[in-house]
Amino acid sequence: MAFGALFNLALLSAAAWALGDFAWGWVPTWVHENAWVLPSVYVAYALLKIAIVPSWRYRVHRWEVDEDVIYTRSGWISRAWQLVPVNRLQTVDHTQGWLERIFDVATLQVRTASYAGSSTIEGLDAEEARRLSEELAVRAGTLRDDAT
Amino acid sequence: MDPRHDPHESPETRRPETHRGPEPLRHPDTDRPESPETGSGGWVAPGSTSGTLDSSGPGTPSSGSYAPFEGESHRWPTTPAPPGAPTFAEPAGLAAPTEPGEETPRSWWGEDPTGQGSPFGTETAHRLSPRTLVVGPIIQIRGLLLPIAAGLVVGGFNPWILTATLLAVLGLLVRGFVTWKTFRYEIGEERLEIRSGLIRRSRRTIPLERVRGVDVTSSLLHRLLGVAVVRIEAASGAGETEDGKLDAVDAAEAERLRTVLLHRKAVLSGRREEATTVGEDGVASLTTASAGTDASGAVTASDEAAVTYFRMPRSWYLFGALSVGHLVTPFVLLATLFGMVQQSAGQVATDFLVDWVTSTDRGFLVVFAAVSTGVLVLLMPVFAVVSYALTHWGFTLRGRDGSLVAERGLFTRRSVTLERRRIRGYELRDNPLERTRRAVRLRAIVTGLGDTANRAVLLPLGPRPKVEAVVDRALDLFRGRLTRHPRAALYRRFTRAVLPFVVVAAVALYLDLIWLTVASGALALLGVPLAVDRYRSLGHGYDGERVSVRSGSLQRGQATVERSAVIGWTWTQTLFQRRSGLADLQVTVGAGAGGYTAQDASLEESVDFAGRITPEMVRPFLSEDQDPHQDTT
Numbered sequence: 022m023a024f025g026a027l028f029n030l031a032l033l034s035a036a037a038w039a040l041g042d043f044a045w046g047w048v049p050t051w052v053h054e055n056a057w058v059l060p061s062v063y064v065a066y067a068l069l070k071i072a073i074v075p076s077w078r079y080r081v082h083r084w085e086v087d088e089d090v091i092y093t094r095s096g097w098i099s100r101a102w103q104l105v106p107v108n109r110l111q112t113v114d115h116t117q118g119w120l121e122r123i124f125d126v127a128t129l130q131v132r133t134a135s136y137a138g139s140s141t142i143e144g145l146d147a148e149e150a151r152r153l154s155e156e157l158a159v160r161a162g163t164l165r166d167d168a169t
Numbered sequence: 170m171d172p173r174h175d176p177h178e179s180p181e182t183r184r185p186e187t188h189r190g191p192e193p194l195r196h197p198d199t200d201r202p203e204s205p206e207t208g209s210g211g212w213v214a215p216g217s218t219s220g221t222l223d224s225s226g227p228g229t230p231s232s233g234s235y236a237p238f239e240g241e242s243h244r245w246p247t248t249p250a251p252p253g254a255p256t257f258a259e260p261a262g263l264a265a266p267t268e269p270g271e272e273t274p275r276s277w278w279g280e281d282p283t284g285q286g287s288p289f290g291t292e293t294a295h296r297l298s299p300r301t302l303v304v305g306p307i308i309q310i311r312g313l314l315l316p317i318a319a320g321l322v323v324g325g326f327n328p329w330i331l332t333a334t335l336l337a338v339l340g341l342l343v344r345g346f347v348t349w350k351t352f353r354y355e356i357g358e359e360r361l362e363i364r365s366g367l368i369r370r371s372r373r374t375i376p377l378e379r380v381r382g383v384d385v386t387s388s389l390l391h392r393l394l395g396v397a398v399v400r401i402e403a404a405s406g407a408g409e410t411e412d413g414k415l416d417a418v419d420a421a422e423a424e425r426l427r428t429v430l431l432h433r434k435a436v437l438s439g440r441r442e443e444a445t446t447v448g449e450d451g452v453a454s455l456t457t458a459s460a461g462t463d464a465s466g467a468v469t470a471s472d473e474a475a476v477t478y479f480r481m482p483r484s485w486y487l488f489g490a491l492s493v494g495h496l497v498t499p500f501v502l503l504a505t506l507f508g509m510v511q512q513s514a515g516q517v518a519t520d521f522l523v524d525w526v527t528s529t530d531r532g533f534l535v536v537f538a539a540v541s542t543g544v545l546v547l548l549m550p551v552f553a554v555v556s557y558a559l560t561h562w563g564f565t566l567r568g569r570d571g572s573l574v575a576e577r578g579l580f581t582r583r584s585v586t587l588e589r590r591r592i593r594g595y596e597l598r599d600n601p602l603e604r605t606r607r608a609v610r611l612r613a614i615v616t617g618l619g620d621t622a623n624r625a626v627l628l629p630l631g632p633r634p635k636v637e638a639v640v641d642r643a644l645d646l647f648r649g650r651l652t653r654h655p656r657a658a659l660y661r662r663f664t665r666a667v668l669p670f671v672v673v674a675a676v677a678l679y680l681d682l683i684w685l686t687v688a689s690g691a692l693a694l695l696g697v698p699l700a701v702d703r704y705r706s707l708g709h710g711y712d713g714e715r716v717s718v719r720s721g722s723l724q725r726g727q728a729t730v731e732r733s734a735v736i737g738w739t740w741t742q743t744l745f746q747r748r749s750g751l752a753d754l755q756v757t758v759g760a761g762a763g764g765y766t767a768q769d770a771s772l773e774e775s776v777d778f779a780g781r782i783t784p785e786m787v788r789p790f791l792s793e794d795q796d797p798h799q800d801t802t
Contacts, residue, residue, distance in 0.1 A: 087789045099743040104779075104786050109736040109759070133736050134616070134759030140737075 108164035489557020594730030614761035649712025657749035658769035666696035
């Protein structure tokens with residue numbers, strides 16, 4: 022998220038710099054004068070977001086694997102609860118990005134036959150994620166019915 | 170047996186064994202120079218007619234297409250590749266590029282004898298109908314016809330243009346021929362395999378268990394020649410689909426393919442006769458259909474297992490006038506006409522038009538424009554009905570052993586087969602215009618079906634009670650009642666439909682922009698009925714077997730799926746929804762759109778709802794602290 026924020030900031034700053042530097046005729050003067058307002062506001066917003074959102078998300082995110090159902094809760098301002106029955110699972114993806122590897126966490130994604138029915142559990146402990154993915158795969162195999 | 174048939178098929182299957190040598194296995198890749206005219210291909214036995222256009226006479230192909238059943242007798246004569254097999258590489262002007270190809274095919278086809286020799290014994294490889302040689306180029310040329318004609322006329326039969334035209338036509342013919350020559354398909358016990366391509370070979374294997382539907386389409390031209398395009402849709406992996414397209418085979422063969430592909434068990438257990446009779450019926454239905462008026466002869470002649478759920482009554486064609494897509498046809502026609510004129514005689518036409526406009530009286534022009542616009546508008550419904558009738562002519566919905574078959578069209582006849590066990594539910598859609606006549610359209614919710622806008626259509630636009638009656642017989646009708654969503658949902662609808670415009674109006678008023686104020690004020694006013702209607706259409710229900718969810722106004726849709734098709738639930742709640750205790754509940758389904766959402770349902774009620782439908786999925790989480798129910802209380 023921090024990287025995304027940095028990227029956006031760079032983009033905005035570039036725009037502001039361009040606006041301030043090249044005095045394009047079609048841009049009204051008040052925009053020239055206040056070109057840097059937007060980036061600074063964004064910095065404040067991004068800082069706030071970086072400070073608050075992860076912990077907030079951490080408090081909201083929950084997952085639970087019952088015998089037959091995977092239940093996840095995610096989001097921060099908007100929330101989503103998702104129930105995915107294990108016997109309808111088609112794939113269990115266990116991924117780890119480079120940043121995730123540094124922090125030794127992993128993402129688990131379970132997919133069903135539906136275009137809309139995939140469910141992600143982010144920030145799992147890597148070891149746990151591996152165990153869980155194997156367990157789910159095995160259980161999906163034994164419970165599996167027509168999967169659609 | 171058909172003399173053609175044997176030579177054509179046998180070497181194909183035999184090929185792998187005979188061509189172990191350095192010889193290329195596919196004739197096109199042979200770089201042995203030969204004259205194109207003898208181009209019947211390396212694997213065609215010497216006795217066979219050369220497969221040029223002459224052989225595409227209507228007589229031969231049909232017998233060839235019945236080959237599958239004869240094919241079961243494993244006719245694999247050990248014909249060695251005819252010496253000096255002629256090549257196609259030459260005519261196509263592709264001699265050079267084929268050389269590398271010669272390397273690959275060997276290993277490629279080399280795996281055939283072991284890999285496919287035995288499982289593919291049920292039927293040998295088939296070709297497309299030779300009549301494709303006529304149809305394919307004609308269809309392709311049709312698109313070029315106008316520019317060509319225009320070019321010839323405008324260019325004054327310039328020899329350059331003539332040559333180019335001739336070359337283009339020749340190229341098309343050759344391409345069609347090469348495609349026909351290289352195209353093979355065969356149905357094994359477990360797979361359908363399609364091979365094609367001269368330079369770039371493609372070989373597509375579709376496991377039969379993955380076949381989701383078979384479409385048979387035949388345009389007027391196809392029907393005149395008794396062929397049809399078969400499109401086999403198969404699911405591959407998670408939701409993606411891939412197609413096998415056979416363009417084109419005999420009408421009878423198309424029917425047979427449909428039967429065989431969807432009911433391979435019947436075929437495997439050796440019920441040949443039945444399959445053949447069905448095939449013949451297919452011919453009957455196609456031919457009677459081409460008569461245009463009534464397909465009933467075919468229906469009655471059809472096998473006992475077939476049930477006709479629906480045949481389009483004449484009055485239903487009038488519903489075409491409600492269909493927006495068809496209402497604009499006059500304009501589309503006009504635009505096409507205009508484009509055609511522009512394309513063919515651009516400068517001349519423009520000059521003429523400009524001349525005419527400048528030279529005629531102003532008043533007359535105005536009257537003329539007004540009258541022609543008026544006529545166009547008046548014609549809209551007429552055109553709509555006509556064009557609607559063309560595409561939906563003789564719409565029938567039939568049930569035939571385990572499948573639903575929807576067939577329609579006057580000139581281009583299209584028949585879509587949907588396997589019943591893949592149908593998870595249905596969707597009723599309408600828009601405000603259609604609602605004034607209480608008309609709805611019906612679509613099936615099918616697993617792994619692409620292009621649902623065309624393929625999943627089970628009925629044309631028709632009056633709701635009749636449509637529901639058909640649903641009741643063909644599928645299962647949802648009999649429950651829809652639960653209304655809480656009042657708060659109405660307020661949210663209002664906020665969405667009205668508020669933005671009110672804000673814009675206020676800002677505009679502040680800035681003294683009168684026109685903007687008026688415009689956004691009008692939009693805001695229009696938003697009121699829209700919001701009310703959108704609220705009224707919200708609903709979800711469960712009748713013990715089926716779950717139904719409805720939403721939308723300008724495009725209202727009610728999706729109904731079987732209980733067993735529900736493969737998950739997702740609730741989402743925004744900050745605003747949380748304040749009023751609402752949530753969007755998405756029913757996850759492994760078919761159709763993948764999920765159908767009940768917008769702004771009461772969170773508690775929706776959890777309860779989901780719990781009633783799939784207790785085993787929802788109940789375990791209800792009493793625990795992470796459960797959505799508890800979160801809001």
